[in-house]
Amino acid sequence: MERQQVQDELAAALRTEEHPEVAAGLLRVLGGLGDDRVTGPAVRWLRDPVAGPSAARALGAVGPGTAAPHLRTALTDESLSPHTRAAAAAAVGTGGRWDAVWLLLSLLDDPDDVIRAGVLDGLETLVENGLRPWERHPVAWALTDHLATDDRHTWRTRNALDGLTQALPDVRRLADNAPSGEVLAAALSLLDGDDPTDEHARSDVRRFVRRLDDPHEPVRYEAVLGLERWTEAGGPLPPDARRPAAGWWLSLRTPPHACARPPPGSSAHWTPARRKQIRPESTRTGDFRPRAVMCRVSPARPVHTGPMRVVIMTAGSRGDVAPYTGLGAGLARSGHEVTLATHGLFEPLAAGSGVRFHPTPVDPHAVSHSDRGRGLHASTTGLGKLLRAASMARSAAEEMTDSLVHAARGADVVLAAGAVAPLGRAIAEGLNLPSLGLFLQPQHPTREFGAPMLGGRSLGTLGNHLGGRAVLSAVDRVFTQAMHRLRTRHGMALGSPSASRRAHERAHWPVLHGFSERVVPRPEDWRPGLDIAGYWWPHDTRTLPGELEQFLAAGPPPVFVGLGSATVPDPGHLGAEIVRALRTAGLRGIVQQGWAGLTAHSGEDDVITVGDVPHALLFPRTAAVVHHAGAGTTAAVLRAGVPTIPVPVQFDGGFWAARLVALGTAPCAVPLRRLSAGTLAPALRRATGDPRHRARARELARGLAGEDGVAPVLAALDRLTS
Structure with missing residues (x-):
């Protein structure tokens, strides 16, 4: 049965239902779906002491425009049960209309404890939402x-x-x-x-x-x-x-001693509140008290001793998704049932990996090519780009929330990528599931280097740490509306993103990082629970196109140039500059279109334009790789053991570019804003002409080949669920 049919049946049943407890259940379900047809029945059931609270919450869920008059009436109607009035107060806070603050403040001193509790919940929501x-x-x-x-x-x-x-x-x-x-x-x-x-x-x-x-x-x-x-x-x-x-x-x-653990043999599971x-x-x-004062006893989580149902949540560009196909395949080979939950655009990446796919809304390619996406180029600082990106991501995060909850409901454990960590962690908490972070970049503050998402430039020990905290705060704000949706639509008892993050940090929430310590050593000032696993290589069984194979065989190893999922203001002009640089350096070239839409109109056979091709097969056969320094492409270049020239575009690109230069595999970085034939050609000569860069790249590749990034994740799963 289609979802709309289900909603129609629920609405019809609610219109005729006469039993309060059944009506309360229907109100919860239909209100959670945001169906406006709940309004009439909800108003009718407000006066029932059993169904009244569910009716008030349902009115709050369908939107303030429709529900506001009824909620105001319920809030001030002393003939209604205290529980209904309390639920109405919380719903008034959720609606956030112009008079919500004054309505709630007028009842803050109500003599009934239950009503005051609802008023405080409503005020808390108003404060959280601004x-x-x-x-x-x-x-x-x-x-x-x-x-x-x-x-x-x-x-x-x-x-x-x-x-x-x-x-x-x-x-x-x-x-x-x-x-x-x-x-x-x-x-x-x-x-x-x-x-x-x-x-x-x-x-x-x-x-x-x-x-x-x-x-x-x-x-x-x-x-x-x-x-x-x-x-x-x-x-x-x-x-x-x-x-x-x-x-x-x-x-x-x-x-504190006041937080007593359950007695021996109890089936309850003790966690800090x-x-x-x-x-x-x-x-x-x-x-309700903070964890420093009160502990809570929650139903015991099942202890898993065998295969588990694992959901991996991620979002973003191809580079934010592909590594988890390889990790998921490794977990599946060990007997786990793995589902990758991410944008439907990337479903082909999981094909043949043994990993199930759960599509989520939002097309990141369309977002990056929208006016707001292209507006990122208007910011010249890492912080400016981050704030613009955070603004874009808010609506996307809320749009993905329901789908991610659905994916997690059938899981035993949630693995959350850095891009969705606050949301994935909250969903797991709301469903009483264990969770684990899987990050592709260092995201936690450290004094040892600048915040990668701000470009990685060092601001001194204190500046680095404060920059990292600023990034965490910006990320928290991305998920404010999504967390609100979890509370109102899915009934999860959750705090704000920042409060949740602080609580999990104090509890040493485990996070594994999908890169090698040979590339980024673990910072000494990181808290316990933040560990580096090693790279997760994408699952990819494709072969190179025949035309590309012919080009490779027709001459010396070429230089690969691609900007992955990054966009550029003028792809035609940039493509021409790349061709000029290749010819000035006397090198053949492969230009990848990518999301930027680069093309190489050379009129000669020394440069070819390609679409999406497997990096693992192509990069080892090149003289050097010019790339946007995203985490995924950086990993592929290091694995291939070839020299590189990073062209950082935004966010963590500057951080990875600096690491490649420091490791000796790149002679220098050429930021996109300075990329021209005049800057790229000499860098190409240095990368391909100095044997030290290739030797260092091969040395690193040999070390990475001996690492197993999947094993630490398997071990962490055992610890998490045992």
């Missing part, structure tokens, strides 16, 4: 006052304040004069002392130090976490903190 400038201070004042007075919802209030910088002055005053240990711990948790250049952060560090000997364990624990954030950001450890250092670092890694917990239903009277 308040209007004139709303920020009133919300900050109201919530900080509430934090000091509502001992039933201390941690819900804290969660609503998270990220609201206008509240920090009052939160600091509260941290200095808190009415209870619980409130003090909550206030300390909001003081992110993670900027050594900020004088307020330095004063927060002194607050953390003063509380290391507090009689309340949650307070001590939050003080420890605050100092950890400070030292991770490069701040010096205060002298007063050095004396008890051993004790508080030990406590940092030991949950998340710092933020959001319940869409907003109907519980109990409070």
